[in-house]
Amino acid sequence: MRLFAAWAVCLLLGWPGLLGCQRQPALFKPAADPGETIYFVPVREKVVALTFDDGPNEPATGLILDALKRHQVKATFFLIGANVERYPETARRIKAEGHLIGNHTARHSMFDQSSAFAIAQDIADGQRAIETVTGVTPLWFRPPYGIKGPGMEEACRAQGMAIAGWSADANDWNPHSVEELVDSIVSQATPGDILLLHDGCETRHGADRQNTVAAVSLILEKLKAQGFRFVTVPDLLRAAGRPLAEFKNGARLLGLQIPAQPLPPGGGFWVRYFWDVPPGGDNLTPEAFVHYTTPDGSMQFQDNHEIPRLGDVRDRVLKHLVIVPRKAPLGRYQVRFGLFDPQTPEWRHRVPVRSAFRQQRRAVIIPDVLDVNQAAKP
Ligand SMILES: [Zn+2]
Missing domain, CATH: 2.60.40.1930 (Macroglobulin (MG2) domain)
Known part of the structure; x- marks a missing residue:
């Protein structure tokens, strides 16, 4: 209280140097603008966003949804249009169970090898596939492999989407044991993190994701035991502090x-x-x-x-x-x-x-x- 009073006096008198007080940085944005990239959010509470790329992909996505439901956790799924068309029921289940759906393109193309025109088209086609199957118009986009390509931000802006990066991942697209995946995420997790896992593998049919599936429950258990709460990417922004x-x-x-x-x-x-x-x-x-x-x-x-x-x-x-x-x-x-x-x-x-x-x-x-x-x- 005394600290606050001194700070208020400094603010009133405009003497930032007085008594060692400092002006507080402005609050971080509580929402993202279209075309803007968010990869980490300063938060005061122990809250993280769990995100999954490359789905839907069965049986992995369904098993992950089961685990999320057991733990009463909402996650963000960046879906690939081609996979949505292959597993429409799963895409609709993601929506029905209250998770956030983001766009991860239609075909998962390599943006560093694509023209601005092709990138805009892959983004727009992904948007259309997700809308057609789920009725959701995504407000978030994640580029394949995290690679930014020509015109990507403009294309996202045109679709009204912000861009989600990530701040911690387990490299689960590489072969790792369940234990390694869990350790990697749990040891990295910091309040404000956007955590990346994969429930699919690009547009591959029946991609084996059993280690990630097994890791999800353990990650949820361990981070919950440490006091972490899980939210979607936009909810993480709503929790932003300074x-x-x-x-x-x-x-x-x-x-x-x-x-x-x-x-x-x-x-x-x-x-x-x-x-x-x-x-x-x-x-x-x-x-x-x-x-x-x-x-x-x-x-x-x-x-x-x-x-x-x-x-x-x-x-x-x-x-x-x-x-x-x-x-x-x-x-x-x-x-x-x-x-x-x-x-x-x-x-x-x-x-x-x-x-x-x-x-x-x-x-x-x-x-x-x-x-x-x-x-x-x-
Ligand atoms: Zn991907």
């Missing part, structure tokens, strides 16, 4: 994930950053930084990473390997994020940031998120 930080050049840090488990000195880990780069983001960035500091504030190790230019849907999630130096002191480390000014990528020119978190030297500090511990397994 980004972690908002930079003066328009880029926003929506979220980040580093391991919850302690790490030993010399150990490495994958950090995932979720950035929202505004349209025309090509002249932004190209580099952001993350510093890990001990509680006394001395810098211990750091890592710079590129923010993706607006390219494929696949490239929007940054995964970056960070190594903890062998001589790093044990303890609880803070993480500090910032962004280079694209013109002058030096420490003193780092882009100013607005954030609800503590700030220092044009960076935002996200406290107490990494434990370096000798007892941890390498």
Whole structure:
């Protein structure tokens, strides 16, 4: 309460520097515009969107629907027109059971090998097939393989569809054991994630998805036990809160994930950053930084990473390997994020940031998120 009062006074007086208070970043969009890509949403509660591509495909889709019903979970299905025509009853069942239906083209073509005309047609044909069979006009589209092709956004805009990327997947289109699939999704899941699984395989008839089917129930059980709730992609947006930080050049840090488990000195880990780069983001960035500091504030190790230019849907999630130096002191480390000014990528020119978190030297500090511990397994 006292914090809030101080913040309100700062806001009234327009002194953002006073008493270390910061302006809060604006709320993230609660809905997506046609042609806009969403792949991660900053949320405060433990909520994720489970999505399935390449269906309908029996018996996999039906078994997944059974599991979702048992767990009272609503998911998002990106259907392929050709598969909808093959399994119309399943497509209608997806709708009847309250799941969201998205368009995943009619033929699952490779957009990087297609003309703008062919892409627009594959999208429109998919839309028509889904409408004819289910009566649903999809408002969400996901490109095959996450590949963005010429004119794709314009074609989606013309159909009134936003584009759904994803922020975590299990690569279940490759052969993996059930255990690997479950571990992969459960270890990655962060509030706000759009999780990708496959109930089919492109337009293949009778594609074997039994491992994914078996994994779905276990993923639901494990994430529910951790307190996660499952919603559709648009409902995830409706739950949106504030980004972690908002930079003066328009880029926003929506979220980040580093391991919850302690790490030993010399150990490495994958950090995932979720950035929202505004349209025309090509002249932004190209580099952001993350510093890990001990509680006394001395810098211990750091890592710079590129923010993706607006390219494929696949490239929007940054995964970056960070190594903890062998001589790093044990303890609880803070993480500090910032962004280079694209013109002058030096420490003193780092882009100013607005954030609800503590700030220092044009960076935002996200406290107490990494434990370096000798007892941890390498
Ligand atoms: Zn696909």
